[in-house]
Amino acid sequence: MQWHTVTEFGRWVKRVEAKTLRAERFNIGHRLIVCFVFIILVMLGADAVVLWQFHLVHAQAERLNDIDQTLVTLLRVHTSLLEFYAGVEALAQTEDAGLLVTGAGPLRTAALEDMQRAVSAFSLLPSDLQRGPNIVPTIHVIQSSLPSQLETIITLATSGDWRAVQLRLSNQVRPLETLTSALVEQVDHEAGEQRAQTVLNVKRVERLVFLVVPMTATVALLIAATLGLAITRSITHPLARLVEGSEALARGEFEHRVAITGEDELAHLGQVFNDTARRLRDLYGALQTSEDRLRLVIDTIPAHVWSAAPDGSVDFINRRWLESTGLSVESGLGWNWSSAVHPDDLKRFVDELQRALADGKPMESEARLRRADGEYRWFLIRNVPLRDELGNIVKWYGTSIDIEDRKEAEEALRQAQADLAHVNRVSTMGELTASIAHEVNQPLAAVVASGHACLRFLSAQPPSLAKAFEAAESIVRDGKAAGEVVRRIRALFKRAAIEKVTLDLNEVICEVLSLLHGETERRRVIVETDLGKDMAPVMGDRIQLQQLLLNLLLNGIEAMDPVLDRSKKLFIRSKRDCPETVLVEIRDYGVGLKDSERVFEAFVTTKENGMGMGLAICRSIVEAHNGRLWATSGEGPGATFCFTLPVKLSAES
Amino acid sequence: MNPDSPIVFVVDDDYRVREALCRLISSIGLRAAAFGSAAEFLESEKPDAPACLILDLQLPRVSGLELQQELAAGDAPPIVFITGHADVPSSVRAMKAGAIEFLSKPFNEQELLQAIDAAITLDREARRKRSELAELQKHYSLLTPREREVLSFVVAGFANKQTAGDLGIAENTIGVHRGQIMRKMGARSLAELVRMADKLGITRTSTQA
Numbered sequence: 020m021q022w023h024t025v026t027e028f029g030r031w032v033k034r035v036e037a038k039t040l041r042a043e044r045f046n047i048g049h050r051l052i053v054c055f056v057f058i059i060l061v062m063l064g065a066d067a068v069v070l071w072q073f074h075l076v077h078a079q080a081e082r083l084n085d086i087d088q089t090l091v092t093l094l095r096v097h098t099s100l101l102e103f104y105a106g107v108e109a110l111a112q113t114e115d116a117g118l119l120v121t122g123a124g125p126l127r128t129a130a131l132e133d134m135q136r137a138v139s140a141f142s143l144l145p146s147d148l149q150r151g152p153n154i155v156p157t158i159h160v161i162q163s164s165l166p167s168q169l170e171t172i173i174t175l176a177t178s179g180d181w182r183a184v185q186l187r188l189s190n191q192v193r194p195l196e197t198l199t200s201a202l203v204e205q206v207d208h209e210a211g212e213q214r215a216q217t218v219l220n221v222k223r224v225e226r227l228v229f230l231v232v233p234m235t236a237t238v239a240l241l242i243a244a245t246l247g248l249a250i251t252r253s254i255t256h257p258l259a260r261l262v263e264g265s266e267a268l269a270r271g272e273f274e275h276r277v278a279i280t281g282e283d284e285l286a287h288l289g290q291v292f293n294d295t296a297r298r299l300r301d302l303y304g305a306l307q308t309s310e311d312r313l314r315l316v317i318d319t320i321p322a323h324v325w326s327a328a329p330d331g332s333v334d335f336i337n338r339r340w341l342e343s344t345g346l347s348v349e350s351g352l353g354w355n356w357s358s359a360v361h362p363d364d365l366k367r368f369v370d371e372l373q374r375a376l377a378d379g380k381p382m383e384s385e386a387r388l389r390r391a392d393g394e395y396r397w398f399l400i401r402n403v404p405l406r407d408e409l410g411n412i413v414k415w416y417g418t419s420i421d422i423e424d425r426k427e428a429e430e431a432l433r434q435a436q437a438d439l440a441h442v443n444r445v446s447t448m449g450e451l452t453a454s455i456a457h458e459v460n461q462p463l464a465a466v467v468a469s470g471h472a473c474l475r476f477l478s479a480q481p482p483s484l485a486k487a488f489e490a491a492e493s494i495v496r497d498g499k500a501a502g503e504v505v506r507r508i509r510a511l512f513k514r515a516a517i518e519k520v521t522l523d524l525n526e527v528i529c530e531v532l533s534l535l536h537g538e539t540e541r542r543r544v545i546v547e548t549d550l551g552k553d554m555a556p557v558m559g560d561r562i563q564l565q566q567l568l569l570n571l572l573l574n575g576i577e578a579m580d581p582v583l584d585r586s587k588k589l590f591i592r593s594k595r596d597c598p599e600t601v602l603v604e605i606r607d608y609g610v611g612l613k614d615s616e617r618v619f620e621a622f623v624t625t626k627e628n629g630m631g632m633g634l635a636i637c638r639s640i641v642e643a644h645n646g647r648l649w650a651t652s653g654e655g656p657g658a659t660f661c662f663t664l665p666v667k668l669s670a671e672s
Numbered sequence: 673m674n675p676d677s678p679i680v681f682v683v684d685d686d687y688r689v690r691e692a693l694c695r696l697i698s699s700i701g702l703r704a705a706a707f708g709s710a711a712e713f714l715e716s717e718k719p720d721a722p723a724c725l726i727l728d729l730q731l732p733r734v735s736g737l738e739l740q741q742e743l744a745a746g747d748a749p750p751i752v753f754i755t756g757h758a759d760v761p762s763s764v765r766a767m768k769a770g771a772i773e774f775l776s777k778p779f780n781e782q783e784l785l786q787a788i789d790a791a792i793t794l795d796r797e798a799r800r801k802r803s804e805l806a807e808l809q810k811h812y813s814l815l816t817p818r819e820r821e822v823l824s825f826v827v828a829g830f831a832n833k834q835t836a837g838d839l840g841i842a843e844n845t846i847g848v849h850r851g852q853i854m855r856k857m858g859a860r861s862l863a864e865l866v867r868m869a870d871k872l873g874i875t876r877t878s879t880q881a
Contacts, residue, residue: 456756458756460777464689465691465692467692467778468778469692472698472699475699540730540732
């Protein structure tokens with residue numbers, strides 16, 4: 020029953036809230052202020068009602084008091100008169116006029132004073148209580164008549180007519196006394212009535228108080244509760260919707276919108292919420308689009324793309340990788356991708372990768388990867404780390420690009436360069452035939468001469484064996500030297516694969532100079548050398564480096580052909596110009612260069628029957644050895660060609 | 673070995689060739705002296721003996737041909753050229769300048785030895801002629817200017833009378849000069865005196881003068 024009332028009340032509150040209050044139109048602050056003011060007013064009203072009721076009770080008590088006061092005052096007047104009369108009578112009994120005169124004065128004054136006091140007391144009483152309209156006038160009559168009565172008595176007394184005085188007293192003064200006593204009776208009667216009435220009133224008021232005060236309190240409480248509830252609901256309801264909306268947002272339902280009513284702060288918050296949700300939806304949409312686009316890019320670019328954890332285990336691979344290798348995602352993740360690497364390249368590649376992972380440095384490597392059809396193709400693989408603000412590696416990103424075609428082209432280019440270099444070598448050797456013959460003939464001539472001498476020593480009588488032995492030794496030595504020259508020449512003619520070995524560059528210089536010895540002699544060229552003692556070994560192909568030096572030296576020799584007015588000098592210097600490189604400098608005193616850079620271009624030549632390939636080949640040889648070749652034409656006649664080659668590193672450590 | 677025995681000089685910048693040639697030369701009983709360059713050869717003290725110079729055509733700084741030119745002015749031994757690669761212009765130049773032989777390496781032993789032999793023979797002859805001439809010149813230097821004047825007339829075939837007429841002196845005086853000339857020059861006959869004058873190469877010049 021009680022519960023039913025509560026729910027009914029709740030419903031009513033809702034209706035009130037919905038229909039009458041429309042609280043959301045106002046700000047919560049204002050709303051709360053209004054609500055509190057209203058509650059305070061209701062309380063104040065209730066207080067006023069209670070106070071009024073208490074006032075009613077109080078008024079009745081006042082009235083009772085006033086009635087008593089009137090009666091007391093009246094009694095005092097009556098008593099005063101009685102005292103006066105008794106006093107005067109006692110004086111009159113003495114029959115002493117003098118005493119009467121002197122004694123009557125204070126009596127009269129006291130009686131009059133009492134009466135005056137009573138009058139003023141009555142004037143203060145509420146008018147409705149002065150209901151005996153004759154009270155005050157009666158007192159006034161007594162007041163006015165008393166002095167004259169006393170005068171008369173005094174006069175009579177003075178004349179010695181005490182009989183008259185007695186008479187006077189009983190006839191004139193006694194009635195006054197009667198008058199007051201009548202008044203007293205009247206007033207006493209009235210007071211009794213009034214008191215009864217007042218007591219009735221008080222009872223009535225008390226009953227009323229017991230009814231009005233609880234009712235007022237209840238009503239005030241009800242109103243305050245209703246208001247409070249309504250206000251609370253007007254706040255919690257939108258808040259609940261906002262919470263619901265936030266939860267929906269948290270679930271990723273960007274389409275969820277909060278219903279907005281009113282214009283208060285919560286409505287504003289709801290609007291902001293809705294805007295935020297819309298914006299989030301747009302942003303999410305844009306993000307999705309951009310991610311889709313990125314994924315499309317990653318999946319369609321003509322390269323394998325992947326990412327890996329700091330320990331190197333792959334956690335993402337793009338579609339192209341899967342399509343190219345024909346493997347599933349699972350067989351590409353972690354370290355499973357290694358199954359696609361060519362067995363011959365796997366160990367080297369994994370070593371390089373592990374080193375890069377350990378050092379945290381970007382890596383670049385080449386390896387063969389198996390295609391879906393089983394064919395292995397060369398790929399250029401690059402790996403870079405991504406670091407956080409503290410410098411720790413959080414991810415590795417990598418790409419691999421198919422460079423099979425490039426590899427083939429490089430191979431073809433290398434082959435073409437090798438062929439060209441070979442042709443150049445052969446043609447150079449052709450030019451040098453006479454000088455080469457000289458180089459071979461020289462030891463051969465020695466061999467032949469020593470041979471004849473040996474024969475003679477043996478056939479002499481007696482045979483000179485010691486000398487013959489000495490001659491034979493020379494024959495062996497010189498024969499070997501001739502063989503060495505032939506071997507070197509044959510090597511230069513051979514079309515051999517490039518083979519890089521540890522070389523002493525000074526040794527190569529000496530070999531080439533000995534090969535050119537005939538040529539320099541024939542052309543009257545003085546060769547001066549300054550070969551560094553501190554040269555470090557280099558990694559290189561002996562034949563290619565011989566060809567390089569041969570071309571450069573021959574170039575210098577030929578450049579001095581037109582020179583007639585000065586000595587033809589060819590100066591060769593080698594030195595270690597820095598810890599990492601060795602430098603070789605070839606200076607001629609020939610005609611010099613017009614353009615020290617163009618000379619290295621193919622088909623650029625100053626010679627009548629030159630092809631213009633020599634220096635171009637020289638440059639390609641030096642570059643294949645990771646070195647540098649340049650020319651200068653300054654300080655004096657002739658040109659200087661310099662090249663540097665990197666020192667072999669392992670020999671250093 | 674006899675200080676007058678022939679000597680062969682070898683000038684080649686290749687020590688192997690130098691060594692082998694010296695060995696070959698010593699195997700035939702000749703003295704050999706080797707030099708690495710023209711300068712070395714020029715600066716060296718040479719024994720007074722019939723000699724032969726085996727000269728490499730290609731030498732650093734001063735070539736074989738240049739050395740040949742330089743030596744041509746003096747009493748150099750005959751030259752046998754050797755070369756690693758022979759070219760026609762060089763060989764022609766060498767031969768024109770009086771080389772005995774021009775041999776390509778590796779050389780035929782016979783040719784080389786023959787050339788050396790020929791060169792030494794030639795040098796011996798030349799040395800003999802040179803010493804003869806030196807003798808004659810020594811004698812000639814003893815003649816007074818007038819006697820040299822008279823000599824030029826005598827070898828030109830002028831009679832004493834004619835000579836006296838040309839020089840404006842007495843015929844007898846010419847006879848005395850002639851006797852002095854014959855004595856100082858050590859000529860036993862007029863024919864010998866004329867031959868001597870020929871060798872000295874003074875005949876014509878004084879005639880023309």
